[in-house]
Every structure is written in structure tokens, then in C-alpha cells.
Amino acid sequence: MNSAEEVLDLYFLETRHKLLDVAAFLDRVERAGGTGDFRMQALKKALALLHEEGGSRAEAILQCFSDPTREPVDKAPGKGAAGAWPGGTGA
Amino acid sequence: MKYIEPHAHMVSRTTDDYEKLAFAGCIAVCEPAFWAGFDRSSADGFRDYFDQLMLHEPRRAASYGIDHYCWLCINPKEAEDLALAREVIALIPERLTSPTVLGIGEIGLNKNSRNELTILEEHIALAAAHEQLILVHTPHLEDKYKGTALTLDALEAHGSIRPERVIIDHVEEHTIGMVLDRGFWAGMTLYPDSKCSIPRAVDMLDRYGIDRIWMNSACDWGVSNPMAVPRAVLEMKRRGWDAGRIRKVVLENPAAFMSQSRHFHTGIGT
Numbered sequence A: 001m002n003s004a005e006e007v008l009d010l011y012f013l014e015t016r017h018k019l020l021d022v023a024a025f026l027d028r029v030e031r032a033g034g035t036g037d038f039r040m041q042a043l044k045k046a047l048a049l050l051h052e053e054g055g056s057r058a059e060a061i062l063q064c065f066s067d068p069t070r071e072p073v074d075k076a077p078g079k080g081a082a083g084a085w086p087g088g089t090g091a
Numbered sequence B: 001m002k003y004i005e006p007h008a009h010m011v012s013r014t015t016d017d018y019e020k021l022a023f024a025g026c027i028a029v030c031e032p033a034f035w036a037g038f039d040r041s042s043a044d045g046f047r048d049y050f051d052q053l054m055l056h057e058p059r060r061a062a063s064y065g066i067d068h069y070c071w072l073c074i075n076p077k078e079a080e081d082l083a084l085a086r087e088v089i090a091l092i093p094e095r096l097t098s099p100t101v102l103g104i105g106e107i108g109l110n111k112n113s114r115n116e117l118t119i120l121e122e123h124i125a126l127a128a129a130h131e132q133l134i135l136v137h138t139p140h141l142e143d144k145y146k147g148t149a150l151t152l153d154a155l156e157a158h159g160s161i162r163p164e165r166v167i168i169d170h171v172e173e174h175t176i177g178m179v180l181d182r183g184f185w186a187g188m189t190l191y192p193d194s195k196c197s198i199p200r201a202v203d204m205l206d207r208y209g210i211d212r213i214w215m216n217s218a219c220d221w222g223v224s225n226p227m228a229v230p231r232a233v234l235e236m237k238r239r240g241w242d243a244g245r246i247r248k249v250v251l252e253n254p255a256a257f258m259s260q261s262r263h264f265h266t267g268i269g270t
């Protein structure tokens, strides 16, 4: 297992770069007038999870985007996936 | 470093990709049957596809010194039409004796529908009846967590499926725990935009250990990289992994799982 310093040496610049992409994306959506789209709502919920400690942020964010139900659906609504669960917005 | 690519859709790749795999140290590729990016109009489309997997791809791979194996099924994206799915399943039993067929796969769920689940259960029964290994595709993105849970339930409900003969592929941080805890093998798919990045895959190895787990590129007709496994090797080296642990993940583990099929014959040496 690497030390925290080694992890920073390996990944800090890459992570900084990805964070700026997230920030620029949020600015882009705002410039476009903003939206209450369920994907945006899920993304905002997920961003808040970055502050959680305990070493399971990736898992928590994946759960945040996931369909938590257990019953099969009656018919497949097409083939694709949106990346966030429309039922998760509380809307 | 010698490695096995345990999940690749080579029918979608150019011959140049076989050459790249060979240069990178790949000694075997395993190709599950899946969706072609469009729906086939009849079972005949699958008959031809199975021939491509069983006859044509092994020849293409052999010219680069790579062994090619395949898995047969109708994939969940085309399983909503029960009549078509059952026609395709009927093609499978006589093909299971073909010398490069490793088992039934990649079966599973896509949108977690009742028909998909019915066809998954019929595939599980087929595998049990013919004592075949199973390779499971788990759904994408928001559907993965639910689909993985439903799939594990269906496998356990059958009653005679041994979890060590089943690999649940495309696991991520929210599904890997349930897969390993219930005794199944787990596959991590290294994709650029969805599924799992290479650093996250190595994180999961750090957290969950290196038993009953493999990594694959699943390179197909979509955005994907056939060099993902060699890149993961580089990532493990950057993090200071020793050669023995890397070899276990990318070579010994896939060989151990697939050697449970009498059709797998690739020697990995020492």
C-alpha cells in the first residue's frame, strides 16, 4: 500500500484536472440557463457525498445514482441507461 | 508481461488489435456472445454469429499466437422477445461440445425486466443441465446495483449452481462486495467512460484482495480500449505491486477460473 504522499505524487495533478472539468461543466450548465433535470439533481446530491469521510465515497456516489428498488420492471424501456435513476429525484 | 484478456468482443475489432494484444503479451482472449449494436432479425443471425465466434475468430487469433475461446447465449439486450430468445437458446446445446466453447455467457439483465429475468433463468437452467461455466453481464449505470442483486438471487434460487463456477462481470464499488461475499468470481471491466477506470479497479484490488477476481477490457464496437489490461499492469507497477501479485490477477486468476472448463487448454507456465 502506498503512503498518502505517494498517492498525491501519483494522482494529485490528474485529480485537480478532473475537478476543474467538473467545475467547468457546472458553469456550462448554468450559462445554458440551468435545469432541474433528474441527472443534474442526482449529480448535485453526489457532489455533496465528496465531503463524507470513511473511505467509501465511490460506493456512496454509485448508490446515489442507482435504482434502489428490487422488483423487475414489466417491460424494458428501450436498451440504454441515463447514468442516474429518474425515480431518485424526489420529484 | 504474459496475460489473458478474459472478456473481449474481437468480432468488433480489427486485425491490428490482435497484433497489439500479441505485442502486449496476451496469450488468450475469451469472447462472450453479446449484442452487436443492433438487433438481429432472426435466429439465423445468431447461427452465423456463433459460427463467427467458434470458427472464424480462433483462426484470426491464431495467426498472432493467441488462443481464442468463446461463450454462447442470447444477450439480455435481445431477450425482451421471448420467442426469439428461446429459438436462439435452442441452438446452443449442440454447440457446447465445440472445442473452444467455455460455457454460457454473457447472460444477465440489462433493464431488469421480467422477460430478461425469465431468459436469464432459462440460461441458468441450460448451464446447469450441461454442467457449463457461466459468465454474467451486469447492467449499466443506474441499473447495475438492482440487476446484480436480482442476478445473484436467480443463480442461488436455482439450487444447483456452484458460485465458484460463475463470474459476475462489470462489478463496481457498490456491487463487488455482494458478489465476493456470496462466493462468486468478480470481473472488473476497464472502460473509458462507464464501468470502471483503471485506478479504481486497482483500488478495489487493494480493498478486496486478489482472489476470485479478474480484469478485462471488454473491448467491443463502442468506446473501449483493447490495451486496458496492459495499462492496468502499468498502473499496478506504478503503485509498487510485485510481479507475482500482478501475474496472479492478469494471468493465473483467469486461467484458474476458465480451467474449470475442459475446453480451456492454454498453458501459462511458471
Ligand SMILES: [Zn+2]
Binding pocket: B007, B009, B032, B034, B106, B137, B218
Ligand atoms: Zn461483453
